[in-house]
Amino acid sequence: MQVPKASDAAKARFTSVVPDDPRVVVKPMFGNLGAFVNGNMFAGLFGDRIGVRVLDESARAELAAVDGAGPFGPDERPMGGYVAVPVAWDDEPDRIAEQVSRAFEEVAAMPPKAPKTRRPPRTRS
Template sequence: MQIPRPSEDSKEFFRAVIPEAPGVEVKPMFGNLGAFVNGNMFAGLFGDDLGVRLVDEDSLSALRAVPGVGPFGPAERPMGGYLALPPAWRGDPERATEWVSAALEQVGRLPAKQPKTRAPRKKA
């Protein structure tokens, strides 16, 4: 599977709609960007698509009903719980920020993700 890369404009837009809040960090992920709170991703880029993770079913249903919203991630294996925001919202960053903030609030209530422990390497 070929992972698409975001344009510089997409990276700039992404950073502009991510709230500056305690515990929020933006990190590179597979050539894209992800926004995390307490170790859990709440928003990300997949190529030029901006996706948000919503935990609340009512919120997921409401966003799914918006024209232009679609699955987020690889077409053959979209990420569950995530939706890609309409590309047209680039011209209306307040709408994107509203959903990114909702994702931050919902994912921020989840338990903090614990770092994975790595198994010791076997000697040859």
């Protein structure tokens, strides 16, 4: 599976629509970006597409029904619970920011993600 890399313009667009909140952490993921709150991702960039996590199924279906919206992530294995905002909205950052903010609020209400426990290294005999 080839993971598309985000352009500098897409990265700038993404960071401009992420809420300015001290709980938000934006970090690189496979050449793209992800926005997290309490360890849970609420928005991401895959190639030049911005995707948001929508917890409510009816709201997810409503956003997915907008012309140009669609699955988020690789075609072979899109991320469940996420919707890619319509490409036509690339020139409407306020519409994207509204969806990203909604995703942030929903995901911020979730319990914090438990940190992964690391297994001790194996010793060779």
